Amino acid sequence: MRNITKSLPEWLDPSQWISREYGSREIAAALESESPGPGDLAALLAPDAAYSLEILAHRARAVTRRHFGRTISLYAPLYLSNHCSSGCAYCGYASDRDQARRKLSLAEVRKELSALKRLGLREVLLLTGDKTPDAGYEYVEECVRLAAGMFPFVAVEVFPLTVEEYRGLVAAGCSGVTIYQETYSPADYKKYHRWGEKKNYMWRLETPDRALDAGMRWVGMGFLLGLSDPVVDSICLLRHVEYLRRKHWRAGISVSFPRLCAEKGGFKAPRPVDDKFLARMICAFRICLPDTPLVLSTRESARFRDGMAGIGISKMSVASRTSVGGYAGKVRGGGEQFGVNDGRSVREFCARLKAAGLEPVFKNWDAVYR
Amino acid sequence: MSGRKNESRKNDDLVLGKHRFVSRLLMGTGKFRDRAAMFKAISASGTQIVTVALRRFGEDGDSDDLLSPLLRIKGLTIMPNTSGAANAEEAIRAARLGRELSGSPFVKVEIHPNPHHLLPDPIETYKAAKELAADGFVVMPYIPADPVLAKRLEEAGCASVMPLGSAIGSGRGLATADMLKIMLRECAIPVIVDAGLRSPSEAAAAMEMGCAAVLVNSAIAASDDPPVMADAFASCVKAGRQAWRAGLMIRSDNASATSPLTSFLA
Numbered sequence: 001m002r003n004i005t006k007s008l009p010e011w012l013d014p015s016q017w018i019s020r021e022y023g024s025r026e027i028a029a030a031l032e033s034e035s036p037g038p039g040d041l042a043a044l045l046a047p048d049a050a051y052s053l054e055i056l057a058h059r060a061r062a063v064t065r066r067h068f069g070r071t072i073s074l075y076a077p078l079y080l081s082n083h084c085s086s087g088c089a090y091c092g093y094a095s096d097r098d099q100a101r102r103k104l105s106l107a108e109v110r111k112e113l114s115a116l117k118r119l120g121l122r123e124v125l126l127l128t129g130d131k132t133p134d135a136g137y138e139y140v141e142e143c144v145r146l147a148a149g150m151f152p153f154v155a156v157e158v159f160p161l162t163v164e165e166y167r168g169l170v171a172a173g174c175s176g177v178t179i180y181q182e183t184y185s186p187a188d189y190k191k192y193h194r195w196g197e198k199k200n201y202m203w204r205l206e207t208p209d210r211a212l213d214a215g216m217r218w219v220g221m222g223f224l225l226g227l228s229d230p231v232v233d234s235i236c237l238l239r240h241v242e243y244l245r246r247k248h249w250r251a252g253i254s255v256s257f258p259r260l261c262a263e264k265g266g267f268k269a270p271r272p273v274d275d276k277f278l279a280r281m282i283c284a285f286r287i288c289l290p291d292t293p294l295v296l297s298t299r300e301s302a303r304f305r306d307g308m309a310g311i312g313i314s315k316m317s318v319a320s321r322t323s324v325g326g327y328a329g330k331v332r333g334g335g336e337q338f339g340v341n342d343g344r345s346v347r348e349f350c351a352r353l354k355a356a357g358l359e360p361v362f363k364n365w366d367a368v369y370r
Numbered sequence: 371m372s373g374r375k376n377e378s379r380k381n382d383d384l385v386l387g388k389h390r391f392v393s394r395l396l397m398g399t400g401k402f403r404d405r406a407a408m409f410k411a412i413s414a415s416g417t418q419i420v421t422v423a424l425r426r427f428g429e430d431g432d433s434d435d436l437l438s439p440l441l442r443i444k445g446l447t448i449m450p451n452t453s454g455a456a457n458a459e460e461a462i463r464a465a466r467l468g469r470e471l472s473g474s475p476f477v478k479v480e481i482h483p484n485p486h487h488l489l490p491d492p493i494e495t496y497k498a499a500k501e502l503a504a505d506g507f508v509v510m511p512y513i514p515a516d517p518v519l520a521k522r523l524e525e526a527g528c529a530s531v532m533p534l535g536s537a538i539g540s541g542r543g544l545a546t547a548d549m550l551k552i553m554l555r556e557c558a559i560p561v562i563v564d565a566g567l568r569s570p571s572e573a574a575a576a577m578e579m580g581c582a583a584v585l586v587n588s589a590i591a592a593s594d595d596p597p598v599m600a601d602a603f604a605s606c607v608k609a610g611r612q613a614w615r616a617g618l619m620i621r622s623d624n625a626s627a628t629s630p631l632t633s634f635l636a
Binding site for chain 1: 400401402403404405424425426427428432433434435454455456460463464467483484485486487488539540541587588591592
């Protein structure tokens with residue numbers, strides 16, 4: 001393990017927490033900690049802490065209620081293009097997948113946005129594959145400008161950009177950037193990113209810094225569950241968040257828990273994470289990051305999402321289509337990035353939240369704050 | 371004895387600029403499980419002023435729009451807040467938009483550059499408050515419990531100051547009590563404790579101390595029965611106010627001496 005992490009920057013290095021044993025004493029201390037840190041997170045994710053899941057869930061719900069009340073913020077992803085230059089071994093958009101490739105024209109993007117708006121959504125996350133000549137920075141900027149005219153909150157989940165480019169997106173009305181490190185393990189990162197610009201681990205790692213230096217309000221963080229050791233990745237993720245909060249004191253940071261889903265290439269997760277462990281991870285992150293929005297997407301099943309709403313999770317995607325042109329219907333669709341596991345409509349999903357005593361919040365931002 | 375015995379007993383209105391209110395409990399409107407719970411809590415609290423984040427203003431008919439339904443409640447004053455603003459410029463823009471949409475001259479200036487702990491930025495808050503006061507707003511700034519800042523905001527024309535009792539959403543009560551007491555001694559405008567109150571007894575304590583009012587959101591919205599909790603806060607705010615007006619007995623750890631020590635001076 002030490003070898004894997006040797007090349008990491010000091011502020012990220014998890015080695016001092018992964019070489020220890022965590023027993024009931026450390027777990028109890030983590031549950032009582034006034035200011036939980038990486039050691040407490042490691043304890044809460046240790047095998048012995050599996051028995052404390054119920055206690056963890058109660059704590060997580062109480063902390064979530066205190067900071068976010070009884071509300072769940074909602075957003076929807078909008079896939080602009082599935083053209084891709086990279087070779088991520090686990091992704092349905094990878095350039096070696098036999099996939100119907102599509103890039104939405106601006107007129108089509110407008111149709112998709114209108115369809116989302118009709119569903120009641122007010123926050124949109126624009127996504128692309130890795131950079132291609134056709135779907136590069138200029139295209140993303142144009143789409144952001146279009147979306148910002150229609151939605152109070154616009155974020156992007158696209159290929160890593162330069163500070164200058166992020167400044168351009170901020171000026172176009174972009175308020176957030178989501179960028180997952182996929183895995184913090186340099187060895188596994190190298191293994192699963194076979195070609196393309198995405199091979200550059202450090203360039204990706206420093207992406208949140210560049211976005212925040214450019215004046216972006218929010219960054220969304222996470223790693224892909226299933227690629228590498230989830231405990232090591234979790235500790236690194238927490239350290240990454242702590243580092244960003246120290247360095248960029250105005251930064252808004254949210255954390256997501258994307259779990260590998262079935263995709264066209266048939267990739268099997270080498271380190272699969274089961275529901276119980278994911279639930280424990282979410283609760284542990286809530287305890288360590290009490291005031292940070294924690295996000296769960298429709299990669300997860302309806303049952304799991306309903307269970308975790310308000311128990312740690314404070315923000316969710318809804319009615320997602322992961323194919324290009326998936327909302328307006330009339331647009332000829334491009335293939336999916338991954339299969340969605342919660343296909344419920346906005347109405348169905350909101351009814352379920354309300355029945356659980358949670359208010360769905362669509363608009364939680366205003367264009368005046370750009 | 372503390373308290374202000376020389377104040378008229380009959381009229382105990384809360385005065386904010388040119389506006390007068392009977393209730394001294396102000397409420398926040400976020401964090402409720404649904405609008406029905408929010409309405410019931412507002413009604414049970416007897417509050418006359420609610421604050422609504424501009425970012426939660428939607429279009430009439432949107433399921434999560436907070437403004438339109440609140441505007442329909444008679445006798446309720448809406449105080450738009452600028453939560454989400456990271457600097458003075460954004461807050462000023464938000465305040466003006468809020469006034470236009472709500473028709474209310476009140477604004478809670480809330481500038482928190484860090485969206486996690488939501489602690490107010492004193493420098494940007496001062497800048498925005500000064501400009502908005504000059505623009506005719508009834509300015510109610512949410513501030514750190516800093517007595518000097520409070521006086522500067524009073525000089526800038528604010529209608530009140532709203533220092534935090536403790537960090538927003540923390541439920542740590544009156545952690546800033548010592549600073550609040552200095553403010554209460556020196557401020558000529560109402561001091562309203564905003565943020566941090568967890569229990570009605572803490573609201574009573576703030577009122578007994580001499581605070582003009584309290585603003586509560588999380589403690590009511592996140593409780594299992596918001597209307598009942600709102601009622602409990604209302605009772606305690608009233609009790610604390612009465613106690614302050616009546617004047618609390620001086621606290622002393624010393625018993626009265628039975629044998630006078632200074633009788634030889636008679």
